[in-house]
Structure formats: C-alpha cells, structure tokens
Amino acid sequence: MMGGVRAAERSPTTGGYSKGRIRREDILGAAVAMYAEAGYHGSSLREIARRVGITHAGLLYYFPSKEALLAAVLERRDAEDGEREHLTGPPGLEALLRLIGLAAYNVRHPGIVELYSRLAAEAVAADHPAHEYFEQHYRMAREYAAESFRALAAEGRLREGVDPEYAALTLVALMDGLQVQWLSDRGRVDLVGSLRRYVAGQLRGPLE
Amino acid sequence: MMGGVRAAERSPTTGGYSKGRIRREDILGAAVAMYAEAGYHGSSLREIARRVGITHAGLLYYFPSKEALLAAVLERRDAEDGEREHLTGPPGLEALLRLIGLAAYNVRHPGIVELYSRLAAEAVAADHPAHEYFEQHYRMAREYAAESFRALAAEGRLREGVDPEYAALTLVALMDGLQVQWLSDRGRVDLVGSLRRYVAGQLRGPLE
DNA sequence: CCTACCGATCGGTAGG
C-alpha cells in the first residue's frame, strides 16, 4: 500500500505557521483519520468539519470541494519528508530493505495503513478521484523493486529460477495483501518478518 | 479474496422457478454487478432496482432491507456448488492446487474478483455488515492452506527453512494482492502463473 | 409489485 514516511516533527516554536495554516493542518489530519475509518465516499465534509470544531461550509472555505480535500491529503503525504528520499536511492538489496523499512514504519502508524488500504481499494474504480494517484504509486513501486531485483540478478545474488519482474510484482502484492491481513488481525501477522522472509527466499545468500 | 465457484447452469427447462424466484435472481445478479462496480455503500437500492426494471420499493418487497440484500448475495455465493466441495478435500498439495484453480476460475470471471476485492476492502471496517463474513473466509482459507503446507512438511516435501504457517499466510495475502493488481492491469499480471510459481518455490521437488 | 411519502444526509453556494 506504499504509505509514505511522515516528517519529523517540526519545532512547534517555529512560529512560521499562520492561524490559517494551522487550521488547514487540523482539517487534513481529521480527513486522514476519517478516510482511514470510512473511506473517501463514506466520509462527509460535515463530520470532518465537526471534528475540528467548524461547520462544513467553513471547511469549504479552506478546501473548495471534497475532491480538493482528498487531493491535498495525498499531496501532503507525498510532500512529507522521507518517502521521496527513502524510495530514491540506487536500486538493489538496500532499496528492497528500505521498502521493508517503510512497512516497518507503517506498522507503528496503523492509521496510515488504514488510510492507504481503504483508499487504494476504493480507487480501483476508474472514476475514483484518487485512481490515477494509486495507479502511479503502484507502478513506481513495482519498477523500483524490479530494478532492484535486476541489480541483484546482475550480481548473481538471485536464486536460480527467480525472475526479477515476477519477484517485484509478488513483493508489492505481498505488501498489500499482508497489510490488509495485519489490519484485521494484528497479533497474528508479522508484517515485517514476513516481507524479510520473502526477500530472503529470493536470494542465493543471506539477507544482509 | 476467495471468490466461490459458480454453479453449472441449471437446465432452463426445469421450470422449477416461480416468477418470484426469477425476479429474486435478477435482483441478486444486479446487486453483484453493482457491488463490484461501486462497493456496498456506493450502491443504492434505487439503482439496483432500476437495472432490473422495478422501483426501489419493489426491490424492498423481495429483500426487506439493504443489509438483507447483501446477506443474500453472500449466502448465494456460499451456496453455489463448487466452493464448499473445492475447498473441502483433504489438505495437501492438491488442495493448494485447488485453491489456485479457484483463482484461475476467477480470472475468467472478473466480476467476481471485483465483487470480492471491493467488498473485502470495505469490510475491514468492524461495523461493516459483511465484516464477519470476510473474517471467517480469511481464517478458513489460511487454516486450509496451513494444513496443506503442514501435510507437505510431514512428507518432507517442503524446502528447508519454510514454515507452514508463514507460507499459508503469505499465499493468502498474495492471492489478495495479486487480484487487486490484476484488476488494475490485467495484461501485465499473470495471476495463476504467479501463484503456481510461489507454491513451487516453497517445495523441495517439482510442482505435481 | 407501485405511488407517494418521510426524515436524514449529502456537497455546494450565497452573502455576509
């Protein structure tokens, strides 16, 4: 599901935020929580607004439409420090471990996993406003993983019979599927361990 | 996602169906299509009714509430020949291949995959009317797969280092994740091939 | 099965 990495807390003493910016952040936070609980279609502007103590018309002063709010949520996720850096190093084993590290981060922030699982599932529909966003994310994740497996193959570190494209597709599918199962039974599913085990199973030698 | 196998067509000359039964079947079919397209919450009784040429009040004559209609859809799926039989043989390699055979069936019936992917994702929410249904289905699938891998382990046919519980969890997660990716890019994803490859990778010898 | 209705809720706008 590719949840992004959240930014390190900015110093609250910075004072660089106007009151409007703070309000905007409050709204975005409430929207993330709501989307995670109820999905996009299941989240009303009135309920999101109620959670930050304003009316839905007040919310529309900050975000001109329901879709604009969703777009802002996704943009913020992308903008937050981490994701881009984490997924931009050179492909290879370290890149795959970074991908798993992202899953490890997500396990400590279940809200993000819920948000992405919910939205990604809804966004399978071609007319969903987040459809393209997720399509692009999946494609990027697959390509990044595929390049990493190809790099390992070039070094002769892939087990015989392992195809880089297949391994990449499987890894991404596994991250998705495991996150959903983890959501419904957190005690029983070792998300990070299962992913490490999977990657290790594709390699000739040990993991690191 | 565990889509069930559809019944072989019953003879249309049977005549055992009253007009009311036919209408009920029409409604169920339209509901399945709508749930696949828009999910449960996104499907209105009025639109489902419109597709079968009646009013939404007319639909409520056959199914007393929106939840009752969903329950009927899921019950019919379970009742349909195949699922129970297909997933009730003795655990083992053949059972795993039956599971994959189910995926193969689903690939030829994308509507079922969409229905299950959509509903399963929505039903992660604890208050969703299909929540328990999917929880039970996942648990059953995992246990069936785990027993199969344990049987293989007892015969010494599992590769060294492969844990039956882990392999089962991963297989089910993989089926889920791959189905979603397949839905969004059917040309690029070989659902059945990927699953066979995964199972083969857990074994010491060849697949069959 | 339908017409006709109910109360509730939705996203969005006007106008301040």
Add this chain to the structure above:
DNA sequence: CCTACCGATCGGTAGG
C-alpha cells in the same frame, strides 16, 4: 469562518 439555504439522493414505510 458562519447562517441559511438549494437540489439531489438515500433507506425505509404506508397503503394499496
């Protein structure tokens, strides 16, 4: 940011 409103849509019921 709010009050006040709009048109649309929702699931469900009454009464036939």
